[in-house]
Amino acid sequence: MTPFRPLMWAAPLAVAVLPLWAAAAEIRSLTLEQTVALALQRNPTLRAQALSITSAKANEVTAGLRPNPVFVSSSQDFTAGVSQLFERGGKRQRRIDSANLSTDISTSDFSDARRGLIFQVRKTFTDALLAKSNLELARDNLRNFQEVEDINRVRFEKGDISGADLLKIELQKLQFQNDVQDATLALKTARTTLRTLLASPDLAEDFDIEGELKFTEFDVSLSDLKAIALRERPDLRSAETLKKKTEADIRLAVANSYTDVSLAVGYHHTEPGLPNWINPLFPGGSQENSVGFGFNFPLRIFDRNQGEIARTKAEAIRAVSLAEAARNQISSDVELSYSTLRASRERVRLYELIYLGRAKESREIVEFAYKSGATSILDLLEAERTHHGVQLAYRQALASYLMNLHQLNAAVGTDVAR
Numbered sequence: 430m431t432p433f434r435p436l437m438w439a440a441p442l443a444v445a446v447l448p449l450w451a452a453a454a455e456i457r458s459l460t461l462e463q464t465v466a467l468a469l470q471r472n473p474t475l476r477a478q479a480l481s482i483t484s485a486k487a488n489e490v491t492a493g494l495r496p497n498p499v500f501v502s503s504s505q506d507f508t509a510g511v512s513q514l515f516e517r518g519g520k521r522q523r524r525i526d527s528a529n530l531s532t533d534i535s536t537s538d539f540s541d542a543r544r545g546l547i548f549q550v551r552k553t554f555t556d557a558l559l560a561k562s563n564l565e566l567a568r569d570n571l572r573n574f575q576e577v578e579d580i581n582r583v584r585f586e587k588g589d590i591s592g593a594d595l596l597k598i599e600l601q602k603l604q605f606q607n608d609v610q611d612a613t614l615a616l617k618t619a620r621t622t623l624r625t626l627l628a629s630p631d632l633a634e635d636f637d638i639e640g641e642l643k644f645t646e647f648d649v650s651l652s653d654l655k656a657i658a659l660r661e662r663p664d665l666r667s668a669e670t671l672k673k674k675t676e677a678d679i680r681l682a683v684a685n686s687y688t689d690v691s692l693a694v695g696y697h698h699t700e701p702g703l704p705n706w707i708n709p710l711f712p713g714g715s716q717e718n719s720v721g722f723g724f725n726f727p728l729r730i731f732d733r734n735q736g737e738i739a740r741t742k743a744e745a746i747r748a749v750s751l752a753e754a755a756r757n758q759i760s761s762d763v764e765l766s767y768s769t770l771r772a773s774r775e776r777v778r779l780y781e782l783i784y785l786g787r788a789k790e791s792r793e794i795v796e797f798a799y800k801s802g803a804t805s806i807l808d809l810l811e812a813e814r815t816h817h818g819v820q821l822a823y824r825q826a827l828a829s830y831l832m833n834l835h836q837l838n839a840a841v842g843t844d845v846a847r
Contacts, residue, residue, distance in 0.1 A: 456629065458637035461554050464623065468550045469543065471628045478542040485532035492528035495521065501695065510695020510721075518687030523680050530674035537670060540663035548839035550626055552832055557619035557638045559828035564612035566820055571605040574813065578602055581806075594806040601810050605817075642827040644777050647834065647846045651767050654841055658763045661842035665759055668752040675745035682741045686734040690726045697721060762840040770833040777830050780823040788819035 459467070469475065496514040503509075578598050585595045616638075624632055659665065699717040795812035798804040834846045 456632045456636055458639050460639045461551065464554050464627065465547055465550050467627045467629060468546055472546055472626060473628050475542055475546055478539045482532065482535045482539055485535040489525065489528040489532060492524035493521065508695060508697050510693055512691050512693035514689055514691045516689050518684035520681070520684045523677065523684045526677045527674060527681050530670055530677055533670045534667050534674065537663045537667040541667065544663060544839055544842060548835055551835040553619055553622045553626065554638065555828050555831045555835065557616060557623065558640055558642050559824060560612055560615035560619050561638050562642050562824050563821060564609065564616055566824070567605060567608035567612050570817055571609055574602055574605050590806065597806055597810060601813065642824055642831065644827060644830060649845060651764065654763050654767060654845065655760055657843065657845060658759050658841045659756065662759050663842060665755050668755040672748045672752050675741060675748045678741040679738065679745055682734055682737040685737065688726050688729050690724055693723045695721055766833065766837040766840040770837050773826065773830040773833050776826045780826055784819050785823055788816045792816040
């Protein structure tokens with residue numbers, strides 16, 4: 430094992446023992462970076478995973494312990510002795526090797542749980558950003574459309590428009606009101622999910638989400654991403670380490686087939702027999718004191734640990750298959766995430782280059798025509814709905830792009846895109 434090995438579990442252990450009561454003032458707002466940092470510090474599932482490393486370290490101590498000597502005493506003839514079991518076949522070192530590799534697996538599993546938590550937090554934070562953006566858009570639309578309704582109510586009172594046209598405007602306003610309610614519920618849901626992931630009682634009920642949905646260019650070749658993933662993914666490290674552990678377990682099983690020997694040294698004191706007047710036929714003899722040596726060992730005739738040797742060999746073959754499956758899955762994860770990211774990037778570009786401008790231009794033309802009396806209220810409402818739909822779809826495309834960036838980071842196992 431490398432001399433830097435203890436550093437692998439020191440950080441996770443620090444996460445596990447952080448006091449739950451250490452809370453600052455009430456948190457009123459969070460950025461994405463602050464949210465991730467808080468989750469890594471306080472998430473209870475991650476803390477529980479970190480404690481598995483502590484447990485594995487304790488198993489290392491147990492694996493390195495030598496057999497205790499055994500003290501023997503008998504009051505019948507005052508015999509006392511000490512026996513010591515001597516393990517053969519390098520059993521102790523084989524146990525230590527297996528326990529060390531188990532700790533490495535626990536450390537990699539912790540890193541993998543950390544990877545999953547970071548992605549979940551980033552995804553939920555992006556959901557919150559989308560809901561906040563949609564809420565702002567819905568409120569702006571409702572406010573702007575309220576002005577349209579007020580103007581047309583005046584026109585209705587003057588007899589310039591019919592009651593049916595005014596009703597259509599009111600019904601369109603209802604849609605904007607529903608959009609506000611839907612976005613409010615989505616934002617509340619995202620906040621609740623974040624609060625669960627962070628497990629922070631000092632987080633305000635209506636804490637603000639700081640950030641914005643924005644497009645950032647990203648372009649790394651697929652082959653480079655796959656190479657990084659095969660180097661960085663902690664679940665692959667766990668699978669590769671499991672292969673080494675099963676090989677160590679085979680060596681341990683073979684070592685356990687060796688016969689152990691117990692050596693003993695003892696002092697023997699024999700008391701005289703019963704008095705002659707009690708048992709005249711068998712008079713007592715003289716006292717005797719002696720020191721003796723001895724040993725014992727099992728005869729490995731039937732049990733030669735053959736079952737455990739066969740089991741560990743089967744586990745070794747299974748571990749090879751699991752590692753291969755993990756490699757294939759990682760390659761598939763990266764390729765799928767990369768393809769999805771590229772598709773969402775092109776979708777965002779289309780909205781920014783074409784659809785946003787055209788939807789805005791179309792609405793402005795219809796509004797001008799309506800004010801000039803050259804078009805009907807139905808055309809105005811349709812233009813409003815189209816512009817509103819394009820704005821919502823653009824924000825959804827931005828959010829999808831950001832989520833796909835986070836998914837790609839998770840698939841690769843490190844932050845290659847921000």
